[in-house]
Amino acid sequence: MSDYRKPIPAITPEMRPFFDGAKRHELRVQRCSACGAHRFPARAICSDCLSTDAHWVTVSGRGEIFSFNVMHQVYHPGFAAEVPYAVVIVRLAEGAKLVSNLVGVPPHEIRIGMPVRVVFEDITDEVTLPKFAPA
């Protein structure tokens, strides 16, 4: 994995539960302890009810493609060999949306509404990225 050349996200304190979960191949998002809304990425306050009480929950990992784009420009050398590549927004069954990648589907075969399930890519010893595959 030392030849991994894409950006490696920093594990910030507020996002550590997400990365700890991903390491165990569990997809975790934040959930408001007051109103139950799921949210991602981590935020200090619930934009639905303004509660500051939240906890992390493991979610189903099931969802659907909400939208996507196909990137043709290289903004980071780690993606140079992959353009054009797709970035997707997945809407989880629980409601939160995640920016991610869809594996195993050529960019031009991606459709809004496609059912997907989470998969995990261990990119370093410390960091695992949740991605998605057709369900």
Next chain:
Amino acid sequence: MSLKSRTAIAGLGITAQGKVYDSNHVGFASEAVRLALHDAGLTRADLDGLLVNPGLSWGDLGMASFQLQQAMGLRNLRLSSSMNSGGATAGSMVQYAAQAIDAGLCTTVACVFSDAPLKPPQPKDAPGTSGSGAAYGFGRGLEAAYGQYGVNAMYAMVAQRHMHLYGTTTDHLGAIAVASRAWANRNPAAQFHDTPMTLADYRNSRWVVEPFRLFDCCLVSNGGLAVIVTSADRARDCRRPPVYLWGMGQGHPGGDPSETLTSGAPLAKHTAFAMAGVTLDDVDVAELYDCYTFTVLVTLEDYGFCKKGEGGPFVADGRIAPGGTLPVNTGGGQLSSFYMWGMTPVSEAVIQLRGDGGARQVADAKIALVSGNGGILSTHSTLVLSSLSA
């Protein structure tokens, strides 16, 4: 008492635009204010207010209006602030200037935007690959890990949903790009003045991030642009005819624009049109914020020129191009003229209402609609401007 026609734009200053490398952000801003004062027939001593929308080159440390004040040797300002609500800022600066003047806080305010994100091409660069958009290619933490970089990529997600839900096509977006280019070909100050474009040219342009091609995305420009706002009475004594502020409003809907596919225009329009006492039928020219072709399409829907979802067919027949029934972005907009954030549409409205449009002048243009849009359909400002006082 309504603010209608109590204030006016009395001066307009536009520096050289585009690949201009002989100044920097403070220099461009200073030059724009100097030109605007000259245009109005005013001097530095007349200026007692300064509002600055700092572009990317100003950095995050702020106090842009103080930097500009010092650079221009301005003394005893009674109003000074830096503002940023993205592309809505230009219209909002004009609004706050008008309100402050009407409230007696000050008399004459320069509203200015400048930026200098473009760097001279290096010898090793192949032509056309100097990375004009690099300054806007920022990635954020986790999203960068998935290859999501920049505003283009975020807007593309929203456009993709509009296409999915309403059947909007890239040719619809192309019709907007072609219309803007045709206007730019009539504007000697436009960066693309000498470069015609057909729909076939548009289709042949490279993808940036699907569904956006190169010509769906605005230019990136070095330069500065300023307007002078003052009381209507004072404006009538200035060198050029006043452009009266009939109506103003803002709309910031919040939430997720990829869910709503709607900008802040409906809310901003409601306030601005009520103040101005106008309807859409009264609008002679529409200068709409166009960071992307798609933004124009959504903005046309949101002001009610057509229904939500029908923006594609609305623009497909040349309706917004020269000779069409609704002149939109008559200088070429930010897609084909120059990118001064919200100041591009403000400036073109002033030019049209003064009758200074030359080959692109819309006959009898008396009332202009100006929109500003920031973030991803996140912030919005509306101005209704007129050459008439009532």
